[in-house]
Amino acid sequence: MSSFKRKSAKHSGTLPGTRPSPGSVATLLTSTGIPSLDDVLGGGLPLSCSLLVAAPDPHSSYGELVQKYFIVQGLVSSQDVLLIDDNPLDFVKGCMWTTSDLNCKVFGEEEEERSDERIKIAWRYESMKQFQTTVGQSIANTENFCRAFDLTSRIPDSVIQRALYSKQLEVCDVTSFQSTALVLSEVVSRIEQILASRSKTTPLRICLPALGSPGWGDSSSEDLLHFLRRTRMLVRRHTNACLSISLPPHLSVEDWSGRGWIEKIGWSTDALITLAAFTANPSMTSLFPSHHGLVHIHTLPAPFTFLPPSDKFSLLRGLSAAADSSGSGENNLAFKCTRKRFIIETMHLDLEGGISERRTNPSSTAREFTGTKLIETSGERAGVPKAGLANVEVELEEEKVRAEQSTNPTAPVSGKGSTQGQAMTETGVPSRRKVNKPKKKVGFQTDRPDVYDF
Incomplete structure (x- = not known):
C-alpha cells in the first residue's frame, strides 16, 4: 500500500458568510448581496478592503439601494453590521428582505413567468444555452454565500429588534455628536472602538450610506x-x-471640487464604481429602454496582488474571454432595477428601430396616371370606398393641339396655347414659335435648411 499523500492546504475554520478568493487563498471574500456586483468585484468584496459607490443622478437613489443589499446580506449571513448615518434606524427599516423561496434559481425568472409558452425555432438549437446578459444565482445559493432578496418585501421588525438586542446590528447617529465640525473625526474614533471590541472570528460590515450629506x-x-x-x-x-x-449625488460629479475629483476618491479607496442613471437624460432612455443606467468602473480591489482578480475571473467584464480569443476588450456594463431585484448586466442594443417596427404607408391621394386614364390604387388599398373619391380627368395640352391640327390645319388653336404658343403670319398661316418657359426658383430657409420653397 502506497504511503503517498496529496499535499493540500490546512482547512481552518472559515468565517461565516465568506469564501476564499479564486485568485488568492489567503484572501476571503464576502458578498455585497448582489451577485452581478460580486462578479464585477472579482467574486465578492474582499475583507480588509473598502468599496465606494458614486451615484451622480439626483432623481434616484441607487447608491443607497446598494448599501441596503450590503446590510441585509450581513444580517442573513450571521455577520456583524455597523451602520453610520444621520437616521440609521429608518434606513434599516427600509431595507428589503429574503424571498419566500430561498432557493431562487436565476435572476431571469421574472421574464420566464411572463411567457408560459415555449418558443421553438429549430430542433438543432434546443440543446444550445440561452443568451444571458448577467450572472445567475443558483451557484451562490448552494454555498450560502449570497442570498436572494426581494425588493417588494421589507425586513421584519422582529429581525431588527433581535439584531439590536444581540449587538449583531449596531447603529451610529452622526447627528448625536456635539460638534458638527468634527463629525468625521468622531466617526473614525467610533469605528476604532468597535473594531477593537469585536471578535476576530466574526466578519464586521461597516456601512456609510450617504457620506457627506447635509446631516454630516x-x-x-x-x-x-x-x-x-x-x-x-x-x-x-x-x-x-x-x-x-x-x-x-452632489459629491458624485466630476467637477465638485475641481477637475479630477473622481480620480482622487478612487485613489483613496480600494474600489470605486459609478452608477450613472438615465433619469435626467431622455435621449439615453429612448436609446436603451431596457436599462436604467451605465456602470463605470474606476478602481477594483486587488489585495496581495498587482492586478485585480476581476480582470481574470469576472464573466460580465469579459476580459478573460477576450484575452483567450484575442477579443476586442472589456464589455460595456449597465444596470437595471426590476420590480424584485437590482441587476448589473452587459449593455446591448435592442431590436433595430426600437420596440416598434417603423412602417412608411403610401399617401391616400397617390394615383397613377397613364395618358387620360385615371387609375386609383392606394385609395382602394386603404379601404376608402370608390364612390367617396372625386373623378378627375386629366388631358395633356400637346395631345389636344395635335388632334385639332389633324382635323383642320388652317383653324387657329383655341385655349392657352393659341395666344402663347402660336402667332399669325401675313399670309394667315399660323407659325410655331419656341416659348421660353420661366426658370424655376428655389428658396432656401436659413432657419430650416431642410425645407425648400419652389
Whole structure:
C-alpha cells in the first residue's frame, strides 16, 4: 500500500458568510448581496478592503439601494453590521428582505413567468444555452454565500429588534455628536472602538450610506479625502472587517471640487464604481429602454496582488474571454432595477428601430396616371370606398393641339396655347414659335435648411 499523500492546504475554520478568493487563498471574500456586483468585484468584496459607490443622478437613489443589499446580506449571513448615518434606524427599516423561496434559481425568472409558452425555432438549437446578459444565482445559493432578496418585501421588525438586542446590528447617529465640525473625526474614533471590541472570528460590515450629506455637516474635499484614507487604513489592519460607502449625488460629479475629483476618491479607496442613471437624460432612455443606467468602473480591489482578480475571473467584464480569443476588450456594463431585484448586466442594443417596427404607408391621394386614364390604387388599398373619391380627368395640352391640327390645319388653336404658343403670319398661316418657359426658383430657409420653397 502506497504511503503517498496529496499535499493540500490546512482547512481552518472559515468565517461565516465568506469564501476564499479564486485568485488568492489567503484572501476571503464576502458578498455585497448582489451577485452581478460580486462578479464585477472579482467574486465578492474582499475583507480588509473598502468599496465606494458614486451615484451622480439626483432623481434616484441607487447608491443607497446598494448599501441596503450590503446590510441585509450581513444580517442573513450571521455577520456583524455597523451602520453610520444621520437616521440609521429608518434606513434599516427600509431595507428589503429574503424571498419566500430561498432557493431562487436565476435572476431571469421574472421574464420566464411572463411567457408560459415555449418558443421553438429549430430542433438543432434546443440543446444550445440561452443568451444571458448577467450572472445567475443558483451557484451562490448552494454555498450560502449570497442570498436572494426581494425588493417588494421589507425586513421584519422582529429581525431588527433581535439584531439590536444581540449587538449583531449596531447603529451610529452622526447627528448625536456635539460638534458638527468634527463629525468625521468622531466617526473614525467610533469605528476604532468597535473594531477593537469585536471578535476576530466574526466578519464586521461597516456601512456609510450617504457620506457627506447635509446631516454630516459642512466638510471640504480635503476632509473627505482624509477620512477615506483613514478608514481604509483602519480596515487594512483588521482582516475581519470590510467597508462600503455611498456618496450623495452632489459629491458624485466630476467637477465638485475641481477637475479630477473622481480620480482622487478612487485613489483613496480600494474600489470605486459609478452608477450613472438615465433619469435626467431622455435621449439615453429612448436609446436603451431596457436599462436604467451605465456602470463605470474606476478602481477594483486587488489585495496581495498587482492586478485585480476581476480582470481574470469576472464573466460580465469579459476580459478573460477576450484575452483567450484575442477579443476586442472589456464589455460595456449597465444596470437595471426590476420590480424584485437590482441587476448589473452587459449593455446591448435592442431590436433595430426600437420596440416598434417603423412602417412608411403610401399617401391616400397617390394615383397613377397613364395618358387620360385615371387609375386609383392606394385609395382602394386603404379601404376608402370608390364612390367617396372625386373623378378627375386629366388631358395633356400637346395631345389636344395635335388632334385639332389633324382635323383642320388652317383653324387657329383655341385655349392657352393659341395666344402663347402660336402667332399669325401675313399670309394667315399660323407659325410655331419656341416659348421660353420661366426658370424655376428655389428658396432656401436659413432657419430650416431642410425645407425648400419652389
